[in-house]
Amino acid sequence: MITIDGKVAIVTGGAKGLGRATAERLIQAGSSGVVVADVCAEEVRKAAGEITNTYGVEVLPCCTDVSDQTQVEAMAKAALDKFGRIDILVNNASICPVVSWEDATLENWNKILSVNLTGMYLCTRAVIPHLKSRGNGRIVYVSSPSAYIGSVVAHVAYGVSKAGIIALMKFVAKNFAGDGILANAILPGPMDTPMGHSFGEELWKAWEQKAPLKRHASASEIADSILFLVSDQSSYITGHVLWVDGGYSLT
Numbered sequence: 001m002i003t004i005d006g007k008v009a010i011v012t013g014g015a016k017g018l019g020r021a022t023a024e025r026l027i028q029a030g031s032s033g034v035v036v037a038d039v040c041a042e043e044v045r046k047a048a049g050e051i052t053n054t055y056g057v058e059v060l061p062c063c064t065d066v067s068d069q070t071q072v073e074a075m076a077k078a079a080l081d082k083f084g085r086i087d088i089l090v091n092n093a094s095i096c097p098v099v100s101w102e103d104a105t106l107e108n109w110n111k112i113l114s115v116n117l118t119g120m121y122l123c124t125r126a127v128i129p130h131l132k133s134r135g136n137g138r139i140v141y142v143s144s145p146s147a148y149i150g151s152v153v154a155h156v157a158y159g160v161s162k163a164g165i166i167a168l169m170k171f172v173a174k175n176f177a178g179d180g181i182l183a184n185a186i187l188p189g190p191m192d193t194p195m196g197h198s199f200g201e202e203l204w205k206a207w208e209q210k211a212p213l214k215r216h217a218s219a220s221e222i223a224d225s226i227l228f229l230v231s232d233q234s235s236y237i238t239g240h241v242l243w244v245d246g247g248y249s250l251t
Contacts, residue, residue: 002231005030008083009230010075012066012123013093015043017193018142020051021219022090025227027055033083037064037075038093058082066093066119076126086130088230091120091165092142099155109157116161121168128172132179138230141169141185143241145249148187166241173239182238184229189245192216212247 009026013019014036023034036051038044041063048061060082062075079086094116099108120141131137146152146159147166165185172183190211208216225244228234243249 001029002227002233003030004088004227004231006032007087007230008033008035008079008085009088009090010035010037010079010086010123010127011090011092012037012064012119013142014038014090015040015047018188018191018219018222019090019092020047021223022092022226023047023059024051024055025220025223026088026090026230027051027057027059029227029231031057031088033058033060033079035060035062035075035079035082037062037066039063039065065115066123067114069122072119072122072126075123076130080130085134086127087134087137089123089127089131089137089139090142090226090230091123091139093119093123094142094161096154096158098153101156104156108155112155112157113161113164116158117164117168120165124168124172128176128181131181132176135180137176137179137181138234139169139172139181139183140226140229141165141183142226143169143185143187145187145189145243145245148249169241170239177238182229182234184234184237184240184242186222186225186229187241187243187245187249188217188222189243189248190216191219191222193219210248210251211245212250215246217244217246 015038044061048059143165144162147162151159
């Protein structure tokens with residue numbers, strides 16, 4: 001069984017879907033504290049309370065817009081004030097609006113990049129000093145197959161942002177390996193989450209049929225791959241892009 005006993009993690013986009021499943025999986029694996037960060041205050045408080053009540057491990061809710069540097073820095077400070085350390089960052093927060101090329105504007109292009117890409121940069125920047133001080137840290141970036149194939153139904157900027165995430169991850173992996181910080185990215189395939197359902201029943205069924213396993217992943221299955229990458233079981237893996245797609249990329 002993979003364990004991360006005593007480690008403290010920050011999970012962005014943690015109120016629902018993959019973020020929430022990841023927070024729960026990290027606690028099940030022995031995390032002594034998790035910061036659940038999300039942009040909706042009500043949702044993040046509700047999720048943190050439910051997880052705390054279920055597992056008996058305190059989860060700190062942080063209402064955080066990851067595209068806002070001040071809020072991100074406050075999130076990192078809250079983690080340190082509460083738990084005294086930061087060991088893990090799961091960079092998961094993102095948005096995926098369905099916007100046609102004809103309806104794409106500079107404003108919505110910039111919005112998507114500010115959350116999906118700049119947000120991960122800001123979160124990384126906020127935790128790096130604390131990971132360096134411990135001489136050990138893990139950062140996982142949640143990207144997407146869209147990084148390689150381009151946006152399928154989402155705004156063109158979605159795929160662009162997910163490609164940028166991989167470049168960011170590789171920079172971090174190269175530049176901070178000497179500080180004991182490992183950085184990797186995952187590319188989830190079709191997943192049973194609120195975002196996955198938001199694209200409509202027709203696409204849901206089409207993606208299910210295209211996947212060799214003929215089903216969507218559960219959020220907990222994807223969270224398992226994140227747990228592996230933040231654990232000591234992945235101590236010689238950095239700069240890696242892990243496809244967790246049930247073979248979807250083979251089709």
